[in-house]
Amino acid sequence: ITAVHHDLTPEMIHRYSRHLLLPSFGVKAQSNLINSSILVVGAGGLGSPALLYLAACGAGRLGIVDHDVVELNNMHRQVIHTEAFIGQPKVKSAATTCRSINSSVQIVEHHEALRTSNALEIFNQYDVIVDATDNAPSRYMISDCCVLLGKPLVSGAALGLEGQLTVYNYNGGPCYRCLFPTPPPTAACQRCADSGVLGVVPGIIGCLQALEAIKIASAVGEPLSGRMLLFDALAARIRIVKIRGRSPQCEACGENATFTQQQFQEFDYEKFTQSPLTPSPLKLKLL
Amino acid sequence: ITAVHHDLTPEMIHRYSRHLLLPSFGVKAQSNLINSSILVVGAGGLGSPALLYLAACGAGRLGIVDHDVVELNNMHRQVIHTEAFIGQPKVKSAATTCRSINSSVQIVEHHEALRTSNALEIFNQYDVIVDATDNAPSRYMISDCCVLLGKPLVSGAALGLEGQLTVYNYNGGPCYRCLFPTPPPTAACQRCADSGVLGVVPGIIGCLQALEAIKIASAVGEPLSGRMLLFDALAARIRIVKIRGRSPQCEACGENATFTQQQFQEFDYEKFTQSPLTPSPLKLKLL
Amino acid sequence: MQLTLEFGGGLELLCDSVKVHNVSVDMPKGAEKLIMKDLLGWVRTNLIKERPEMFMKGDTVRPGVLVLVNDCDWELSGQLDTTLEEKDVVVFISTLHGG
Amino acid sequence: MQLTLEFGGGLELLCDSVKVHNVSVDMPKGAEKLIMKDLLGWVRTNLIKERPEMFMKGDTVRPGVLVLVNDCDWELSGQLDTTLEEKDVVVFISTLHGG
Ligand SMILES: [Zn+2]
Ligand SMILES: [Zn+2]
Numbered sequence: 001i002t003a004v005h006h007d008l009t010p011e012m013i014h015r016y017s018r019h020l021l022l023p024s025f026g027v028k029a030q031s032n033l034i035n036s037s038i039l040v041v042g043a044g045g046l047g048s049p050a051l052l053y054l055a056a057c058g059a060g061r062l063g064i065v066d067h068d069v070v071e072l073n074n075m076h077r078q079v080i081h082t083e084a085f086i087g088q089p090k091v092k093s094a095a096t097t098c099r100s101i102n103s104s105v106q107i108v109e110h111h112e113a114l115r116t117s118n119a120l121e122i123f124n125q126y127d128v129i130v131d132a133t134d135n136a137p138s139r140y141m142i143s144d145c146c147v148l149l150g151k152p153l154v155s156g157a158a159l160g161l162e163g164q165l166t167v168y169n170y171n172g173g174p175c176y177r178c179l180f181p182t183p184p185p186t187a188a189c190q191r192c193a194d195s196g197v198l199g200v201v202p203g204i205i206g207c208l209q210a211l212e213a214i215k216i217a218s219a220v221g222e223p224l225s226g227r228m229l230l231f232d233a234l235a236a237r238i239r240i241v242k243i244r245g246r247s248p249q250c251e252a253c254g255e256n257a258t259f260t261q262q263q264f265q266e267f268d269y270e271k272f273t274q275s276p277l278t279p280s281p282l283k284l285k286l287l
Numbered sequence: 288i289t290a291v292h293h294d295l296t297p298e299m300i301h302r303y304s305r306h307l308l309l310p311s312f313g314v315k316a317q318s319n320l321i322n323s324s325i326l327v328v329g330a331g332g333l334g335s336p337a338l339l340y341l342a343a344c345g346a347g348r349l350g351i352v353d354h355d356v357v358e359l360n361n362m363h364r365q366v367i368h369t370e371a372f373i374g375q376p377k378v379k380s381a382a383t384t385c386r387s388i389n390s391s392v393q394i395v396e397h398h399e400a401l402r403t404s405n406a407l408e409i410f411n412q413y414d415v416i417v418d419a420t421d422n423a424p425s426r427y428m429i430s431d432c433c434v435l436l437g438k439p440l441v442s443g444a445a446l447g448l449e450g451q452l453t454v455y456n457y458n459g460g461p462c463y464r465c466l467f468p469t470p471p472p473t474a475a476c477q478r479c480a481d482s483g484v485l486g487v488v489p490g491i492i493g494c495l496q497a498l499e500a501i502k503i504a505s506a507v508g509e510p511l512s513g514r515m516l517l518f519d520a521l522a523a524r525i526r527i528v529k530i531r532g533r534s535p536q537c538e539a540c541g542e543n544a545t546f547t548q549q550q551f552q553e554f555d556y557e558k559f560t561q562s563p564l565t566p567s568p569l570k571l572k573l574l
Numbered sequence: 575m576q577l578t579l580e581f582g583g584g585l586e587l588l589c590d591s592v593k594v595h596n597v598s599v600d601m602p603k604g605a606e607k608l609i610m611k612d613l614l615g616w617v618r619t620n621l622i623k624e625r626p627e628m629f630m631k632g633d634t635v636r637p638g639v640l641v642l643v644n645d646c647d648w649e650l651s652g653q654l655d656t657t658l659e660e661k662d663v664v665v666f667i668s669t670l671h672g673g
Numbered sequence: 674m675q676l677t678l679e680f681g682g683g684l685e686l687l688c689d690s691v692k693v694h695n696v697s698v699d700m701p702k703g704a705e706k707l708i709m710k711d712l713l714g715w716v717r718t719n720l721i722k723e724r725p726e727m728f729m730k731g732d733t734v735r736p737g738v739l740v741l742v743n744d745c746d747w748e749l750s751g752q753l754d755t756t757l758e759e760k761d762v763v764v765f766i767s768t769l770h771g772g
Contacts, residue, residue: 184638196308471737
């Protein structure tokens with residue numbers, strides 16, 4: 001390895017040596033990563049593996065937004081949480097695990113629900129946003145906020161035995177509204193809590209989200225922008241398809257879009273999607 | 288959910304409720320999983336996420352084989368280990384984390400290097416074997432042992448920014464030797480320690496290994512047998528290709544194969560592949 | 575015309591939970607080609623067994639459904655006017671929100 | 674004949690670290706088809722820049738290399754005798770052992 005100017009301490013050189021050995025990653029990409037900040041919205045099924053790998057890889061500052069507490073029925077998929085944290089805030093539990101695997105990363109706890117009133121201020125503090133939420137209004141809100149602030153968005157979703165992944169608002173690519181200008185009917189917005197999910201499916205999608213966030217933050221490779229990954233766990237089939245580019249007619253990012261931060265703060269995402277941002281839990285009856 | 292005979296305790300019904308809700312998984316598959324045993328060979332880059340998700344999902348008994356200790360330069364990818372366990376056995380560290388996320392799973396620690404002298408006895412105790420090792424002789428040894436005992440083998444590999452995944456010796460499908468009857472030249476057998484690996488790449492492959500092991504143990508879906516997944520992280524490309532079936536000429540599993548347990552125990556895998564089973568660590572020099 | 579139609583993201587529940595359908599679709603009478611508009615009508619009549627409003631709205635797919643012709647978003651090939659060819663693969667997939 | 678050749682699992686290092694090559698390969702003189710045996714020779718002459726012994730051994734690929742023609746193991750299509758068609762995609766990939 002040749003001499004390159006870098007900000008790596010001897011401890012970091014040791015810790016990240018397997019990254020530094022890679023010709024296509026190396027000191028430059030690791031330095032980029034260490035100087036970057038990444039926000040993960042949601043410390044649940046997708047956020048758990050995303051946070052584990054983003055902490056391990058050496059992202060400089062890692063933020064976690066979540067308002068929820070750890071429950072026993074999360075633990076089949078939310079592997080960042082331990083039984084000892086049941087009943088405690090997910091943000092606190094996730095931050096504790098992240099710090100235990102990499103004490104050199106700055107972990108920021110945002111223990112609050114993401115709302116139009118706090119999203120701009122929180123997102124402003126990060127370079128890359130990871131959407132690891134579980135409902136339609138959050139997805140529109142997060143995408144719109146990323147468009148307003150010019151932040152790349154790594155978006156993952158998982159339900160049942162399927163998963164989806166893409167990167168929005170990156171380098172001239174589409175935003176969430178370019179693909180989905182009109183919200184789906186409420187009946188089409190099932191969540192894991194209602195319909196179930198095989199735990200390892202968000203595990204796979206969340207790891208892929210971490211990879212895309214790492215690629216963007218370290219400026220290596222080709223992020224999954226303008227493309228979408230579709231994963232079918234039962235059949236073991238994966239498609240990576242080409243999706244539309246930025247829509248000139250998009251109300252958020254289009255040529256004549258007039259959506260302002262002020263309008264964002266007043267926009268009612270729950271009414272727009274006819275779904276709640278923080279749904280009530282389901283009670284399961286099983287004989 | 289209708290009444291089905293099952294072995295689930297009320298605590299399990301609560302914990303696995305998102306699996307039980309799934310029409311294509313449900314009580315039957317969860318019961319199969321709880322009554323199954325899975326062995327993960329290697330608690331490193333692939334084994335870390337595989338073990339996390341296999342513990343979380345409720346595999347009844349989960350074995351871990353590894354002889355190594357946790358080092359700082361493992362931590363960028365081996366997210367099951369915490370800094371507190373640096374210098375301690377990986378098996379102990381991994382088992383501690385598994386127990387902390389699911390105390391209802393029986394975790395078995397095999398703190399020893401896998402050798403021809405102990406492999407048959409260890410593998411005999413499990414239904415499904417996960418190969419999460421990092422070298423060629425181990426891969427031949429594990430495959431041969433699975434053929435002798437009739438165990439399905441979920442095989443993953445990762446190096447640099449690429450990963451590979453398939454299921455061997457499952458339901459009439461090929462074994463490792465069917466695909467690779469002759470070992471590659473030593474120069475083609477690079478390991479992560481020599482050549483580097485982006486930490487999240489084994490993360491993704493290890494999660495996919497957990498998924499395939501879950502599908503086999505719970506008897507749902509189509510395991511990746513006779514097919515191989517090829518992953519290119521930098522380009523965000525994935526191919527799932529069709530590979531050859533069982534070879535009639537295979538020395539391990541073919542029609543006229545005469546390979547016995549006795550011969551296995553005497554076979555020199557290090558000489559066969561001209562590579563060590565437990566290679567010496569690399570010293571990295573970085574200016 | 576032989577086509578492969580795939581449903582995902584929950585849309586398969588509208589077709590007896592079958593994800594992959596290998597089908598033969600005739601050209602509309604008097605027409606020289608089959609376009610996506612024709613295919614949507616055919617799918618609604620022949621494959622959708624329940625809740626058609628979860629598949630279509632007006633003369634196109636409902637909001638939240640992506641349509642892919644040979645792994646490419648139909649917005650890039652002319653949407654309802656996309657001409658189909660022998661052996662094309664058409665995927666209908668509902669966007670997921672879970673996590 | 675237009676072909677797409679891809680190298681992976683480290684084999685791209687033998688071709689200036691380029692993974693995907695869109696190439697035009699002529700039929701052998703007097704032959705009516707191009708088979709994999711011909712293509713291997715062409716690749717060795719035109720694309721492999723270093724350590725050819727890491728790509729071939731004798732007249733076939735070295736042990737540990739999988740060859741895929743249109744996403745299908747060449748063992749299923751006749752190995753060295755596989756006939757190539759216009760626009761085929763041929764992947765050469767070295768098996769990985771890391772973890
Ligand atoms: Zn837009
Ligand atoms: Zn075999």
